Amino acid sequence: MTEGGRAGQRGRLQSTGFRTKGNPMNDDVLLSISDLSVEYDVDPPVQAVQHVSLELHRGEVLGLAGESGCGKTTLAYAVQRLLKPPAVITSGITILHDTDGDVLINDLNADQMRAFRWDKASMVFQGAMNALNPVSNIGKQLADVFTTHRPGMNKADIRKECCELLDIVGVGADRIRSFPHELSGGMRQRVMIAMALALKPTLMIMDEPTTALDVLVQREILTQITELRHKFGFSVIFITHDLPLLLEISDRIAIMRHGRIIETDTARNIYFHPQQDYTKRLLSSFPSLTGDRSEFSYGTAGLDNDNLDSKGGSANERTA
């Protein structure tokens, strides 16, 4: 999209507050990221995300894969507007095509952004479980999400919702009075997933949500998340460097390198017909796609010791 085109679109979106009527041609698309760039304004500057365009479909799990430092987390934080200085969004727009109108995320003010997070788009990251308040039981912390975002809800309904959520994520309603230190890491992370699900957002961004956990617990939680998205109908952007894991749980996968998306395709095509040499190397750097993932020693693949150009791909690369 040209600068002029973008400016025109922005104007239209702003003219009706932060929503416009959804584009009927775009009904299947929940999130559009167009030409998004993020720079860390340090010396020398780091171009962490470079002109990324991506579409996320309704009900889809989109995996975002790439080596450490390629920009995955920066991209996720930019979508949620969680970046702090020295990070600067230097270009691009992100639109959530909500059922009752488009939300131009870039233009939300602080209050609108607070309402948007959790309600429309929630995020679970690797260390999320450590964000639980140690001196408050998990029921109270879950209830806080409702009292903050749904002030009209009565106590009995909130309690019922909290119990249901704890059951759904496999913690069990009987743990509602437990304090975080009484729960395992996996259980605490499930509580965070329950919080992220609480307001039934249309988008969940998960950034290495289970990486710190035991492989079996990881698998159990991930299976649950993919089942839940069918039940609740939300879309997921799932971030990890663990490509075999993404192949199992994603509908489509975007491969990121040096801040750019170099290839996007169905999980099946990424596995059977990868187009980019980098994707092929990323796939082959895992000792066995059916074996024990823990054998893979992250960071030793040496994927970047190659002759590819700095933009990470050949001319015929497929981008989203």
Ligand SMILES: Nc1ncnc2c1ncn2[C@@H]1O[C@H](COP(=O)(O)OP(=O)(O)OP(=O)(O)O)[C@@H](O)[C@H]1O
């Ligand atoms: N606060 C910061 N200041 C300067 N540079 C930063 C900052 N945060 C991240 N970067 C740089 O931005 C680039 C992208 O980092 P980012 O954390 O988004 O990558 P990532 O793919 O999520 O990595 P990982 O898988 O290790 O989390 C890296 O080169 C990183 O060093």
